[in-house]
Amino acid sequence: MKILVIRFSSMGDIIYTTPVVRCLKQLPGVEVHFLTKPAFKYIYDNNPYLDKLLLLKESLSDTIEVIKAEHYDYIIDLHSNLRTAIIKLRTGIKSSTYNKQRISKWLSLKFKLKLVKPVHLVDRYLKTVKFLGVVNDNLPIDYYLKKNHRLNKLLPASHQQFIAFVIGATHFTKRMPNEKVISICKKLSLPVVLLGGNDVKANGDEIVEAIGPYVYNACGITTLDESVFLVQKAEKVIGFDTGLTHIAEAFNKPIVSIWGSTIPELLGVQPYMVKQSLVAGVELPCRPCSKFGQAACPLGHFKCMYDIDENSIVNFVNS
Structure with a gap:
């Protein structure tokens, strides 16, 4: 067949x-x-x-x-x-x-x-x-790296054990504001590696400037395959509703999945077959305002991101 x-x-x-x-x-x-x-x-x-x-x-x-x-x-x-x-x-x-x-x-x-x-x-x-007659085998998604990478070639010696924070996302309302990311990173017990494309490199630079070398900005520096490799090597992963966060599920890493204007239940894309995961989001009358995200909050307050409880994220990652 x-x-x-x-x-x-x-x-x-x-x-x-x-x-x-x-x-x-x-x-x-x-x-x-x-x-x-x-x-x-x-x-x-x-x-x-x-x-x-x-x-x-x-x-x-x-x-x-x-x-x-x-x-x-x-x-x-x-x-x-x-x-x-x-x-x-x-x-x-x-x-x-x-x-x-x-x-x-x-x-x-x-x-x-x-x-x-x-x-x-x-x-x-x-x-x-x-x-x-197909039956679900209840295993995670599949992703296969294209080549073998070396961690010490991609990250400084201070970041050989780290938390991966995926700060990229296609639409603004899927991204947590920098000040919230900075606040979370300051409370984490391991060094942080920021991942994303060139479009969020400036965001990463601002976060590093606020915190210092405890955070390494790999946005726009690593290739997609290298970014996936770093996700695979991370102790835990924090990310927004974006492809790299979903790919991380292939490696069964503990994941914090952060949701703003969109909700995972509607699209059915909450972490799949991951042993440890936290879906972070807040209930609001205006949420969801979009199926895929928007360029700005329609009401201007962006509470769906600003009101997310940082401590629950920090406690999950540090535990």
């Missing part, structure tokens, strides 16, 4: 497809392929459960021709959008499609109703392949 799994984006959504691929591969004689955008190729590089990785071409017609040539028995559509609908229609391959619960999510967001059950995205995905 030959199966194509499709998920085009984004980093977090694709990383949560890895248990589906792994569990599919447990079926006797199955061959599993995965189709995604070229930008997310790295998520499935070196994955031993995947037989072939297909990359979305500029022309959807060209992609469809590649799919037709593979003669798949099933398409597992975990993206469920217009492009995947066209692919399924034009290939005529039997398929099973992930239920995005769009109406329930919209109503939950618009009217602050809890219409979406707090089921993890992995389990939602797995429902799509249940008809094949």
